[in-house]
Amino acid sequence: MTTLxxxxxxxxxxxxxxxxxxxxxxxxxxxxxxxxxxxRPEDPRWVRPAFLVLLLAIGLAYxxxxxxxxxxxxxxxxxAQAGSxxxxxxxxxxxxAANAITVDKPPATLWPMALSVRIFGLGSWAILAPQVLMxxxxxxxxxxxxxxxxxxxxxxITMAVFALTPVAALMFRxxxxxxxxxxxxxxxxxxxxxxxxxxxxxxxxxxxxxxxxAFLSKTLQAFLILPPxxxxxxxxxxxxxxxxxxxxxxxxxxxxxxxxxxxxxxxxWPASSRPYIGGSQNNSFLELTFGYNGLGRxxxxxxxxxxxxxxxxxQAGGxxxxxxxxxxxxxxxxxxxxxxxxxxxxxxxxxxxxxxxAKRTDTARAAFLAWGGSLLMTAxxxxxxxxxxxxxxxxxxxxxxxxxxxxxxxxxxxxRARWAASGALGVTVAVTAIWSYVxxxxxxxxxxxxxxxxxxxxxxxxxxxxxxxRAGRRVALASVGLGLVASLAGPAAYTxxxxxxxxxxxxxxxxxxGASTMGGGRGGPGGGMQPPGGGPQGGTMGRLPTGGQQGQGQGQGQGQGQGMGQNQGMGQNQGxxxxxxMTQDGGQTPLPAGTGEGGMPxxxxxxxMGGLLDGTSxxxxxxxxxxxxxxxxxxxxxAIGSQNAAxxxxxxGSPVMAIGGFNGSDPSPTLAQFKRYVEDGxxxxxxxxxxxxxxxxxxxxxxISSWVEKNFKKVTVGSSTFYDLTSAA
Numbered sequence: 176m177t178t179l180x181x182x183x184x185x186x187x188x189x190x191x192x193x194x195x196x197x198x199x200x201x202x203x204x205x206x207x208x209x210x211x212x213x214x215r216p217e218d219p220r221w222v223r224p225a226f227l228v229l230l231l232a233i234g235l236a237y238x239x240x241x242x243x244x245x246x247x248x249x250x251x252x253x254x255a256q257a258g259s260x261x262x263x264x265x266x267x268x269x270x271x272a273a274n275a276i277t278v279d280k281p282p283a284t285l286w287p288m289a290l291s292v293r294i295f296g297l298g299s300w301a302i303l304a305p306q307v308l309m310x311x312x313x314x315x316x317x318x319x320x321x322x323x324x325x326x327x328x329x330x331x332i333t334m335a336v337f338a339l340t341p342v343a344a345l346m347f348r349x350x351x352x353x354x355x356x357x358x359x360x361x362x363x364x365x366x367x368x369x370x371x372x373x374x375x376x377x378x379x380x381x382x383x384x385x386x387x388x389a390f391l392s393k394t395l396q397a398f399l400i401l402p403p404x405x406x407x408x409x410x411x412x413x414x415x416x417x418x419x420x421x422x423x424x425x426x427x428x429x430x431x432x433x434x435x436x437x438x439x440x441x442x443x444w445p446a447s448s449r450p451y452i453g454g455s456q457n458n459s460f461l462e463l464t465f466g467y468n469g470l471g472r473x474x475x476x477x478x479x480x481x482x483x484x485x486x487x488x489x490q491a492g493g494x495x496x497x498x499x500x501x502x503x504x505x506x507x508x509x510x511x512x513x514x515x516x517x518x519x520x521x522x523x524x525x526x527x528x529x530x531x532x533a534k535r536t537d538t539a540r541a542a543f544l545a546w547g548g549s550l551l552m553t554a555x556x557x558x559x560x561x562x563x564x565x566x567x568x569x570x571x572x573x574x575x576x577x578x579x580x581x582x583x584x585x586x587x588x589x590x591r592a593r594w595a596a597s598g599a600l601g602v603t604v605a606v607t608a609i610w611s612y613v614x615x616x617x618x619x620x621x622x623x624x625x626x627x628x629x630x631x632x633x634x635x636x637x638x639x640x641x642x643x644x645r646a647g648r649r650v651a652l653a654s655v656g657l658g659l660v661a662s663l664a665g666p667a668a669y670t671x672x673x674x675x676x677x678x679x680x681x682x683x684x685x686x687x688x689g690a691s692t693m694g695g696g697r698g699g700p701g702g703g704m705q706p707p708g709g710g711p712q713g714g715t716m717g718r719l720p721t722g723g724q725q726g727q728g729q730g731q732g733q734g735q736g737q738g739m740g741q742n743q744g745m746g747q748n749q750g751x752x753x754x755x756x757m758t759q760d761g762g763q764t765p766l767p768a769g770t771g772e773g774g775m776p777x778x779x780x781x782x783x784m785g786g787l788l789d790g791t792s793x794x795x796x797x798x799x800x801x802x803x804x805x806x807x808x809x810x811x812x813x814a815i816g817s818q819n820a821a822x823x824x825x826x827x828g829s830p831v832m833a834i835g836g837f838n839g840s841d842p843s844p845t846l847a848q849f850k851r852y853v854e855d856g857x858x859x860x861x862x863x864x865x866x867x868x869x870x871x872x873x874x875x876x877x878x879i880s881s882w883v884e885k886n887f888k889k890v891t892v893g894s895s896t897f898y899d900l901t902s903a904a
Contacts, residue, residue: 212224212227219327225327225331226327226330226331229314229331229334229335230311230314230315232338233311233334233338234307234308234310234311236344236674237307237310237311237338237344237674238307239674240675240677241299241307241348242298242299242303243676243677244299244303244348244349244678244679245677246350246825247302247303247349247350247678247683248349248679248680248681248683249679249791249821249822249825250278250681250818250821251285251288252350252825253271253817253825254282254289255288255289255302255350256272256289256297256825256828257269257271257272257824257830258282258285258288258289258293259289259292259297261273261274266282267282267441267449270453270817270820270833271810271820271830271832271833273809273830273832275450275810275830275833275843276817276832276833276836276841276843277451277452278453278454279463279468279837280392280393280394280454280468281390281391281394281438281460282391283355283388283391283392284351284352287309288301288302288305288350291305297828306346306347306349306350307348309347309354309355309358310338310343310348310358313357313358313361313574314334314337316361316362316365317330317333317361317574317577317578318330318331318333320361320364320368320542320578321542321582323369324368324538324539324542325582325586326585328585329581329582329584332580332584332585333577333580336515336581337573337574337576337577338670339663339667340570340576340666341510341512341514341672341686342511342512342566342567342573344670344674345511345673345684346570348678353567353570353571355389356392356397357573359385359386359392360385360389360549360571361574362385363382363386363389363404364400364404364546364549364574364575366378366379366381366385367379367407367408368538368541368542368545370408370412370422371407371408371413371545372413372538374412374413374414374418374422376422379422379425380422380426382404383427383428383430383433384429384430386398386430386433386434387430387431387432387433387434388434390430390434391433391437393468394468394469395464395465395468395469395472397434399552399571400548400549400553403544403548403552404545404548405423407541407545408422410535411536411537411541412536438460438461438464451836451841453836453841454468454836454841456842458843471562472560472563495563495564495565496508498559498560499558501558502559503557503569503572504516506691506692507566507692508691509617510617510669510685510686510691511566511567511569511684511685512569512570512572512573513610513614514610514614514662514666514669515576515580515607515662517610518603518606518662519550519576519579519580519583520579521599521602521603521606522580522582522603523546523547523550523583525583525587526540526583526586527543527544529586529590529596539586542582543579543582543583546578549575550575550576550579553571553575557572566682566684566685567684567685584655584659587600588600588655591643597641597642597643600643600655600658601640601643601658604633604637604661605634607662608629608630608633608634608636608637609630609633611626611630611633611662611664611665611666614665615629617689618686618687618688620688620689621672621688621690625668628664629664632660635657636654636656636658636660636661637658638654639653639654640654640655643655669686672686672687673686681818791814791818791821791823792822793822793826794892794893796892796893797893797895797897800860800892800897801827801859802827802829805827805829807856808856808857808859809830809857809858810829810830810832810858810859811827811829811859812831812858812862813831813832813834813849813860813861813862813879813900814832814833814834815835815864815876815880816834816839816876817836818837819864820832820834820862832844832852834875835876843875844875846882849882859899859900859901860897860898860899861879861880861883861897861900862895862896862897863884863897864896883898884898886903886904887899887904888904889904
């Protein structure tokens, strides 16, 4: 049986005064700073400093070059800006401070950003630094969860694996909802493991509360890990069956309260006095939750989505990539998360096997089942979901993979005297090295020597581990050290590339040029689809804050259609299918003559994935036009699509109405409502161009565009076209 780290190590012998203090207060009191720096009295002196140094290193690494991403996803940045100006917009998650429409997610992920902007002012750091803090917090929670049962070394390995996962380095420096979701999911597993130690109700209730808050970050994705965790507690908790199910009921109640209070207020609030619920077709958050953001992601039937509304489950591939059991390992997803995924699966099997004879309440086995069940449940759903799926979603797997690797490596190392354990450890390192060799081969121009170094180093380390039972301590330590370095070298290189690159737009990927490509039979306008990115993310956006570097990377690939070119990295975009809305150098040079501010031909409404996925580049002349007399209007302008509106809002600092929401397909406002706003003098300009119309398009955005073009004066500013809604044609 494995000699795992005990749950509660025995205390060191106490002096008489200490014993008296323990008798009176439970344990002797130490100065707070000393407790923080020293850690547990029974720990070796190196443990707490090593933890704090690694935590600091993760924070500094993730803060490195942070402003290169500018406003990152201008959709959420505009909502954060709105929330910093209006508490009503803050509460509902409105895209603009005048509360025309919300983002298509609950607002919890916006709240930290909005508070930061309110305190520090609008800027790249104010928006993105909260995500970095979430990454540091996730690493800390992982350490606490793993170290508690498996020791400090396991916790430190877990932290390193997590921090060096490319998609984690991407999303904990980006303002999509996934960072907060991953943190709260990690907290949930930690709380369940604490509850499993002694069957304490409070920890299970805290787990339920964490899931409820996670629901307010990204709705139903928060529930993916509930089945394995609930079953685990029902079977393994060290208390009676009746009490277990009662505790699960209380945890469910806590989850409903923590996530449902906001939903109840929104659903009961009169629709006439709150913003329209973005992403829904009936102005209902429940419809958004169970439709576009819920079951629609599973079966592909996403009414209102771009190209959505008719997916159907079970398709082998589409515009969101190939589905199936190998999805997490293919060329679209593999480089983001799968570096240590085979190792995590092998170590999960090894951990369960080593603890197979333990008693029902064994906490070591429970830890493997908790992290492993969460990993398998989430990965399977991701692999087969037929609806909208982006590579960066896989950041949800990063904490689970890291924990399994940290625990598994430590347990097998402790059992290395047994051939089975040393063999399992050696096979795991060999498989990881071979898989890293394959992944690195997908970017042959990026550090070409590294793939061979990883392969050779990993195989040598694996061979040493296979013989570790008969080798001396030095050989054993050298083998395990070489194995760890070889296993982490590939993801570390991709993580460094990610940290050195700015990322902008709605779809971003980690790693160097060409690391991740998305293709499919169906695409956006023009056929085949490649989201903006394959490493460095280009795209235009609202005016960047000071210090931002606009358009860090543009595609080199040949375009695959008019809607979306194959964007493959840094340098000039040589494809013929550059996304509309992207300038030739990522926004640093003017758009071609005859092209609108959003990259659309100046004058008409337009379509194209660029207008949907990237914010708009706003010239100083256009900015001055909109800022003139801005205080006399509720909205300085209206634009089709949230990204189009967000760019202008971030540039001017004034509310811009997003007609049709993110996809331009939400029926808000209707033509009649828009006419009433114009008659009341609440909107100054209509911005030509923009993205509008998924398969669920109600036609409102096109009706508004046609009505404006027929009835109001056209104003041309450089290559941009506006319509003055205060002046008839």
